[in-house]
Amino acid sequence: EDPALLEAFEARVAADEFIEPKDWMPEAYRRTLTRQISQHAHSEIVGMLPEGNWITRAPSLRRKAILLAKVQDEAGHGLYLYCAAETLGTSREQMIEALHSGKAKYSTIFNYPTLTWADIGAIGWLVDGAAIMNQVPLQRTSYGPYARAMVRVCKEESFHQRQGYEISMQLARGTPEQKRMMQDAFNRWWWPSLMMFGPPDDNSPNTAQSMRWRIKRETNDELRQKFVDITVPQAEFIGLTVPDPDLKWNEEKGGYDFGAIDWEEFYSVVKGEGPVAKERITARREAWEKNAWVREAAQAHEAKKQARKAA
Ligand code: ACO
Numbered sequence: 001e002d003p004a005l006l007e008a009f010e011a012r013v014a015a016d017e018f019i020e021p022k023d024w025m026p027e028a029y030r031r032t033l034t035r036q037i038s039q040h041a042h043s044e045i046v047g048m049l050p051e052g053n054w055i056t057r058a059p060s061l062r063r064k065a066i067l068l069a070k071v072q073d074e075a076g077h078g079l080y081l082y083c084a085a086e087t088l089g090t091s092r093e094q095m096i097e098a099l100h101s102g103k104a105k106y107s108t109i110f111n112y113p114t115l116t117w118a119d120i121g122a123i124g125w126l127v128d129g130a131a132i133m134n135q136v137p138l139q140r141t142s143y144g145p146y147a148r149a150m151v152r153v154c155k156e157e158s159f160h161q162r163q164g165y166e167i168s169m170q171l172a173r174g175t176p177e178q179k180r181m182m183q184d185a186f187n188r189w190w191w192p193s194l195m196m197f198g199p200p201d202d203n204s205p206n207t208a209q210s211m212r213w214r215i216k217r218e219t220n221d222e223l224r225q226k227f228v229d230i231t232v233p234q235a236e237f238i239g240l241t242v243p244d245p246d247l248k249w250n251e252e253k254g255g256y257d258f259g260a261i262d263w264e265e266f267y268s269v270v271k272g273e274g275p276v277a278k279e280r281i282t283a284r285r286e287a288w289e290k291n292a293w294v295r296e297a298a299q300a301h302e303a304k305k306q307a308r309k310a311a
Contacts, residue, residue, distance in 0.1 A: 001026055001027070005024050006026060008024075009023075009024060009025060009026060009029075013142050013213055013214050016140075016142075016214070017142075018142065018143070018144035018147060019142050019143050019144060020144045020145075021087035021088070021144075021145065028209070029213055029215075030088050030089070032206060032209070032210060032213075032215065033085075033088055033143050033146065033215060034085055034088045034089075034090050035104075036206075036210075036215065037081055037084050037085040037088070037143075037146055038081075038082070038085045038090070038095045038098070038099075038104060039104055039105050039106055039107075040081050041077075041078045041079075041081035041082045041085060041095065042078075042095075042099045042104055042105070042106035043106040043107035043109075043110065044074050044075070044077040044078035044081060045074070045075065045078040045099075045106075045284070046099075046106045046107075046110045046280050046284060047074050047106075047107070047109075047110050047127075048071050048074045048075060048078075049110065049279075049280055049283055049284075050110055050112070050113070050114040050119070050123065051067060051070065051071050051074075051114065051120060051123060052071050053114050054067060054114060054117065054119075054120050055067055055068055055071065057117070058117070058120075059117055063167075066163055067120065070124070070159075070160050070163065073156045073159075073160065076156075077149075077153045077156070077157075080149040080152070080153065081146075081149055081153075082095060083145070083149075084143075084145040084146045084148075084149045087145050096288065099281075099284065100281065100284060100285050100288065102272060102281065105270065107196055108192065108195055108196065108266060108269040108270055108274060109127055109130075109192050109193065109195070109196045110280060111269050111274025111275060111276055111277045111280060112188070112189070112192055112274065112275055112276065113275055113276045115185075115188075116181050116184070116185060117167075117171075117181075118167075118168070118171050118178075118181040118182045118184065118185035118186075119185045119188075119189070120164070120167060121164050121165075121166075121167030121168035121170075121171055121182065121185065122164070122168060122182075122185040122186055122188070122189040123164060123189065124160050124161060124162075124163050124164015124165065124167060124168075125161060125164035125165040125167075125168045125231075125234070126164070126186075126189050126190065126193040126231065127164075127189065127193055127196070128157050128160040128161045128164055129161045129164070129165075129193075129227065129230075129231060130193045130194075130196045130197065130227050131157055131196070132154060132157045132158055132161055133197075133223050133226055133227045133230070134196070134197065134223055135150050135153060135154050135157060136150075136154055137216075137217035137218045137223075138150045138216075138217070139151050139154060140214075140217050141214065141215055141216070141217065142213060142214040142215055143215065165234065168182055168185075168186070168238060168240075169238045172238040172239050172240055173238065173239070179239070182240065183240055183241065186235065186240050186242075186243070187243040190242065190243050190244070191243070191261065191262065191265075192269075193227070194224055194227070194228070194258075194261055195261060195265070195266045195269075197220045197221075197223050197224040197227070198220040199220065199263065199266070200220065200221055200263075201219045201220055201221045203263075204219070204220050207219050207220060225255055225256075228247075228255070228256050228258055229255045229256055232247065232256055244258055244259045245259065246258060246259035246260075247259065
């Protein structure tokens with residue numbers, strides 16, 4: 001790589017300029033962005049499954065309409081992100097193939113099952129809450145198409161978080177049985193939500209370079225800490241107990257100290273051994289295969305349109 005080009009690129013990044021698809025960029029920048037954006041896209045798409053599972057069982061028409069809209073939003077997020085990743089030169093088919101063959105990762109969080117309606121509250125509140133915490137700084141990521149996609153995604157995501165918190169609040173303030181159900185969901189989703197932010201900084205191979213290139217604007221641990229600090233008071237406000245006996249306010253740092261995360265669990269889920277990992281990938285593969293006719297029909301329609309134009 002030409003050192004002058006590299007220097008000019010790094011100066012633009014340091015000046016907080018956006019890098020655009022046709023601009024020169026180091027191959028490693030292109031590679032890590034393709035990796036991160038495509039994995040982010042896969043997470044949005046696989047993320048439709050745990051909640052989609054409850055659309056037919058939502059407890060009221062209103063809840064059903066909200067959940068349906070929310071799950072559709074996630075599909076939209078996945079599509080913007082695939083488009084953003086495609087501008088870096090990898091086709092959507094290649095990315096999807098990488099997901100289906102197990103080569104590409106998606107967020108660990110979506111490998112846990114949704115056992116009760118309270119899980120839908122917990123996912124909106126905690127999982128979408130963690131997602132926004134991570135995505136708000138990505139609105140200032142150095143790659144223009146990714147940053148712009150994040151603006152709309154964050155707006156929708158904040159609605160998702162509120163709807164989840166509202167479900168959680170209603171259940172937590174409901175009958176003793178509802179409250180028990182909500183506490184149980186909270187217990188199951190708390191630790192996996194903290195894992196979403198990724199390994200600790202001293203064990204995160206990509207963080208240093210991604211911070212330098214301003215792909216990431218905050219580190220995994222910084223975002224995790226912010227998430228804990230915001231979420232603990234929300235739990236207390238609705239009368240839920242955080243399932244962490246070591247959780248303690250630390251006056252000096254102005255944040256909570258929290259217990260040790262089970263990183264062994266995290267790495268085993270990353271490796272594809274999550275509780276419902278097989279079901280998730282099977283569902284995605286089947287959807288791709290069963291709906292091949294939709295892609296074929298769209299292509300045939302496009303070809304007809306082009307032929308008509310040419311005639
Ligand atoms: N689930 C699965 N894999 C993970 C997770 C996780 N929660 N956290 C980290 N990893 C993987 C990384 O992808 C990386 O593997 P790779 O090099 O094969 O890609 C490896 O673990 C080491 O982690 P890091 O060096 O910390 O990787 P990175 O700098 O990419 O940071 C992070 C990980 C924070 C997830 C980053 O990629 C990111 O901000 N991505 C965009 C947000 C996103 O993907 N959100 C998805 C969930 S939110 C939602 O979809 C609603």
